[in-house]
Amino acid sequence: MTNSLLSQQLDALLTNETNFIANLSNASALLYQSLSDINWAGFYLYDEANNELHLGPFQGKVACMHIKNGSGVCGTALQQQKVLRVDNVHEFAGHIACDSASNSEIVVPLIKDDKIIGVLDIDSPSLSRFSPEDEAELVEFSKTLLKHI
Numbered sequence: 001m002t003n004s005l006l007s008q009q010l011d012a013l014l015t016n017e018t019n020f021i022a023n024l025s026n027a028s029a030l031l032y033q034s035l036s037d038i039n040w041a042g043f044y045l046y047d048e049a050n051n052e053l054h055l056g057p058f059q060g061k062v063a064c065m066h067i068k069n070g071s072g073v074c075g076t077a078l079q080q081q082k083v084l085r086v087d088n089v090h091e092f093a094g095h096i097a098c099d100s101a102s103n104s105e106i107v108v109p110l111i112k113d114d115k116i117i118g119v120l121d122i123d124s125p126s127l128s129r130f131s132p133e134d135e136a137e138l139v140e141f142s143k144t145l146l147k148h149i
Contacts, residue, residue, distance in 0.1 A: 004137045006034055014148040025057040027145050030033035030076035030119040031122065038124045039101055042112075044074050048090035053078060053118060062124070064098040072096035074119050081116075085135050087128040099123065106130040108138050112146045120145075 003011070010030055014023050024043050031041040033077040044067060051066040052072055064072075070079040072095055085106045089095045098131020102123035110117040120142055124130070 004140055005145070006030070006137060007140050009034075010141060010144050011147070014145070017148065020149060021057060023145070023148050027141075028057050028059050031048055031141070035122065037126050037129055038122055040099060040121070040123040043118055044078075046116045047077065048116070057119060058121075061099050062102075064096055067096060073105050074121050075108050077109050077119055078116065081109050081111065083108050083135055083139060085130045085132075087130075089123075092128060101125045103127045104129040106138060106141045108135075110142055110146060110149075112149060117146070118149060 004096065008094055010027055013030065028042040035041065040058065040060030040063065043056035043062065044053035045056040047054050051069045055063055055065045067075045069075050073086055073089065073092055083106070086092050087104055089097040089102060089105050101136050102125060104124045104127055106122050110119060118139065122130055
């Protein structure tokens, strides 16, 4: 499989960069400026001691600071350790509405060497915004990011 342009851009951006927070910050900025029809792109980082996600670098409106493992789309993706693509977040049991303008969401768990790092979270004001192709591209993007962590 060839790397998508987005993954190639991320790889070039992060080559020889070692600061975790700076890398996540630039990754969220790249997603936010490159993807159409989104209103939030960023990361929640896993806090093992409290078994919850904490807000990490992002682009968009202010966001929830803590998400319990198993709560909302992000916490459920973390708990299940699988990508969740939700066409209508208002129909997702336990959805946490950080921004009422968000209508669809995709969350990609970030796991490296069996260690949970957190999740990549992207929201859209449109229903059914994220396709299987978007999912594949974001999984690839996440794998590229994890190479630099």
